[in-house]
Amino acid sequence: MKKLKQAAALLAAASMVVASLAGCGNKTAETAAPEEAQGSAEGTWKIGGIGPTTGGAAVYGLAVKNAMELATKEINEAGGINGHQVEISFEDDEHDAEKSVNAYNSLKDWGMQMLVGTVTSAPCTAVVEKTHEDNMFHLTPSGSAVESIKYDNAFRVCFSDPNQGVASAQYIGENGLASKVAVIYDSSDVYSSGIYEKFAGEAANQDFEIVAAEAFTADNKTDFSVQLQKAKDAGAEMVFLPIYYTEASLILKQASTMGFAPKFFGCDGLDGLLAVENFDTSLAEGVMLLTPFAADADDDMTKKFVAAFEENYKDTPNQFAADAYDAMYTIKAAVEKANITPDMSVSDLCDAMKTAMTEITVEGLTGTITWTADGEPDKDPKAVVIEGGAYKAM
Amino acid sequence: MSFISYLINGISLGSVYAIIALGYTMVYGIAKMLNFAHGDVIMVGGYVVLTIVTGMGLSPMVGILAAVVACTVLGVVIERVAYKPLRNAASSLAVLITAIGVSYLLQNVALLIFGADTKSFTSVVSVPAVVLAGGALTISGETIVTILACIVIMVGLTLFINKSKAGQAMLAVSEDKGAAQLMGINVNGTIALTFAIGSALAAVASVLLCSAYPSLTPYTGAMPGIKAFVAAVFGGIGSIPGAMIGGILLGVIEILGKAYISSQMADAIVFAVLIVVLLVKPTGILGKQVQEKV
Numbered sequence: 001m002k003k004l005k006q007a008a009a010l011l012a013a014a015s016m017v018v019a020s021l022a023g024c025g026n027k028t029a030e031t032a033a034p035e036e037a038q039g040s041a042e043g044t045w046k047i048g049g050i051g052p053t054t055g056g057a058a059v060y061g062l063a064v065k066n067a068m069e070l071a072t073k074e075i076n077e078a079g080g081i082n083g084h085q086v087e088i089s090f091e092d093d094e095h096d097a098e099k100s101v102n103a104y105n106s107l108k109d110w111g112m113q114m115l116v117g118t119v120t121s122a123p124c125t126a127v128v129e130k131t132h133e134d135n136m137f138h139l140t141p142s143g144s145a146v147e148s149i150k151y152d153n154a155f156r157v158c159f160s161d162p163n164q165g166v167a168s169a170q171y172i173g174e175n176g177l178a179s180k181v182a183v184i185y186d187s188s189d190v191y192s193s194g195i196y197e198k199f200a201g202e203a204a205n206q207d208f209e210i211v212a213a214e215a216f217t218a219d220n221k222t223d224f225s226v227q228l229q230k231a232k233d234a235g236a237e238m239v240f241l242p243i244y245y246t247e248a249s250l251i252l253k254q255a256s257t258m259g260f261a262p263k264f265f266g267c268d269g270l271d272g273l274l275a276v277e278n279f280d281t282s283l284a285e286g287v288m289l290l291t292p293f294a295a296d297a298d299d300d301m302t303k304k305f306v307a308a309f310e311e312n313y314k315d316t317p318n319q320f321a322a323d324a325y326d327a328m329y330t331i332k333a334a335v336e337k338a339n340i341t342p343d344m345s346v347s348d349l350c351d352a353m354k355t356a357m358t359e360i361t362v363e364g365l366t367g368t369i370t371w372t373a374d375g376e377p378d379k380d381p382k383a384v385v386i387e388g389g390a391y392k393a394m
Numbered sequence: 395m396s397f398i399s400y401l402i403n404g405i406s407l408g409s410v411y412a413i414i415a416l417g418y419t420m421v422y423g424i425a426k427m428l429n430f431a432h433g434d435v436i437m438v439g440g441y442v443v444l445t446i447v448t449g450m451g452l453s454p455m456v457g458i459l460a461a462v463v464a465c466t467v468l469g470v471v472i473e474r475v476a477y478k479p480l481r482n483a484a485s486s487l488a489v490l491i492t493a494i495g496v497s498y499l500l501q502n503v504a505l506l507i508f509g510a511d512t513k514s515f516t517s518v519v520s521v522p523a524v525v526l527a528g529g530a531l532t533i534s535g536e537t538i539v540t541i542l543a544c545i546v547i548m549v550g551l552t553l554f555i556n557k558s559k560a561g562q563a564m565l566a567v568s569e570d571k572g573a574a575q576l577m578g579i580n581v582n583g584t585i586a587l588t589f590a591i592g593s594a595l596a597a598v599a600s601v602l603l604c605s606a607y608p609s610l611t612p613y614t615g616a617m618p619g620i621k622a623f624v625a626a627v628f629g630g631i632g633s634i635p636g637a638m639i640g641g642i643l644l645g646v647i648e649i650l651g652k653a654y655i656s657s658q659m660a661d662a663i664v665f666a667v668l669i670v671v672l673l674v675k676p677t678g679i680l681g682k683q684v685q686e687k688v
Binding site for chain 2: 187188214215216217219220222223225226227229230233246249250253254257258259276277278279280
């Protein structure tokens with residue numbers, strides 16, 4: 001068994017070397033493309049996935065991988081896409097840009113025709129350069145940085161970081177959740193500061209006022225007493241937290257200690273708050289967050305997905321899983337719209353998909369989605385509120 | 395009223411820095427080395443309390459005692475295994491690099507055992523918060539306990555060093571290692587004792603730190619460790635009252651800087667103050683000028 005593993009590892013290493021060599025010379029890649037197209041002429045769609053299945057961000061990558069498998073199984077059982085079965089292959093990138101490009105190259109050797117990924121933003125920003133060079137259709141379920149889809153061959157399922165800021169401001173304003181809002185954000189993190197800037201910009205058009213905007217940095221993220229005190233002194237009714245759940249759990253604890261009880265509102269970074277070990281979930285009671293997916297929503301589609309996911313993977317799906325599931329069905333819808341077949345070249349498939357993407361409407365787990373030509377999804381933001389230690393759709 | 399609240403928070407944060415800084419300053423004063431693994435001993439203490447109180451459901455007092463014992467043993471073992479063999483090495487840099495190595499070793503072992511996930515720490519302090527001025531000022535139980543613990547430790551440590559035999563031996567070793575040995579003082583034993591006390595204080599600091607800011611990761615000790623090192627230099631490294639004053643001042647400057655200048659510049663302000671102090675008084679606030687004799 002060990003021998004086998006070693007051999008497999010050696011083989012993987014060797015293929016990576018080959019792949020990276022192939023990546024260096026563009027000409028080799030292009031001449032190889034027609035062969036690949038012929039290779040898949042037997043009639044299967046070869047869809048690759050890239051994401052971290054090991055390391056610190058593994059929870060995101062595994063969710064996407066599992067959801068892709070689940071969606072593929074369902075699609076194949078229902079007769080495939082345009083009558084052709086779907087085959088997927090998922091490569092680990094450990095949330096590292098360089099490894100992600102290597103993974104992309106080995107997927108190309110495997111004969112990938114379309115890419116679902118990468119899961120995290122920074123690697124996605126690196127890989128999009130490669131897919132653009134190869135003109136390969138690229139759909140990321142969850143790469144939310146603006147640059148992650150900067151070329152016309154790339155689309156995404158999730159909201160971009162800044163769009164979450166706009167959507168949050170609109171949600172708070174249109175639902176009249178508060179008139180005085182304070183913001184606590186991480187100025188050393190591009191996700192957090194990006195959302196904050198767009199939020200502040202959109203807040204000017206909405207019927208509420210930002211009374212305090214307080215920052216913290218990665219090196220100083222345990223003591224929030226000052227930021228909370230300032231929010232309290234400014235009379236904030238709501239505190240907007242465009243940050244990750246770890247810091248948010250500390251903020252909730254410290255706010256409760258100092259007797260400050262505003263409403264809290266956050267973005268998808270707060271997803272995971274309830275899973276923090278030993279966290280007193282009663283502190284999170286009433287926290288609202290903008291997330292495209294709540295596992296306890298009672299529509300039939302969500303129920304069916306959650307049940308199937310739990311049965312197969314013994315885990316409750318998170319929004320990454322939902323995004324990936326939607327990504328597979330988006331590809332299905334776009335392929336059927338464009339009426340294309342797997343025997344076409346990667347580049348021809350991509351050109352057809354680009355047009356089809358802007359014409360389809362997908363009824364997905366994360367909402368009813370349409371796409372603009374720059375690759376951004378257009379869907380209604382959904383918010384959930386934490387009640388009794390679980391998400392409730394609002 | 396919010397000024398008073400900021401000030402109290404600053405003193406509380408500074409008290410934690412002060413207790414950690416004591417470990418740095420004692421070890422430096424006596425062994426003339428910077429124990430960069432000190433911050434990570436705090437993290438180990440935090441995980442011990444977490445395992446015992448939350449994992450096994452035992453009482454917080456048992457957890458604190460176990461953390462003190464575990465950190466003391468860890469401190470002495472680190473000293474014996476990693477620092478003592480290098481004490482007479484040609485370069486004093488060797489032991490400094492070893493200390494950095496031990497720091498990373500502890501972090502990575504914790505990463506291996508407990509994983510990278512943030513663990514939420516249940517406060518072991520059961521003192522209720524004090525509400526003053528009709529709700530405008532709330533002082534948390536953790537803050538009160540931290541400040542009291544800091545005062546008790548400072549008084550206890552000063553008495554120990556000035557009144558007990560072992561404390562006198564520490565003073566003698568810090569003055570002149572060779573002469574102390576000639577007078578019949580067990581230098582190795584004294585240094586081991588210093589590490590034991592410093593690490594026990596780290597355990598206390600870990601309980602206070604994690605109760606006030608209830609999150610625990612393998613990197614929890616790193617930043618407070620560096621801040622406490624700064625506090626020790628600020629107050630005059632090697633001086634025990636200096637570490638206390640340095641720690642508390644650092645905490646207050648950090649919080650007030652955050653409140654009145656800029657919340658994202660807090661660390662920059664702290665380090666700018668350090669530079670100014672060192673330019674004016676290179677040995678720190680209470681540091682002594684040591685004359686090199688030829």
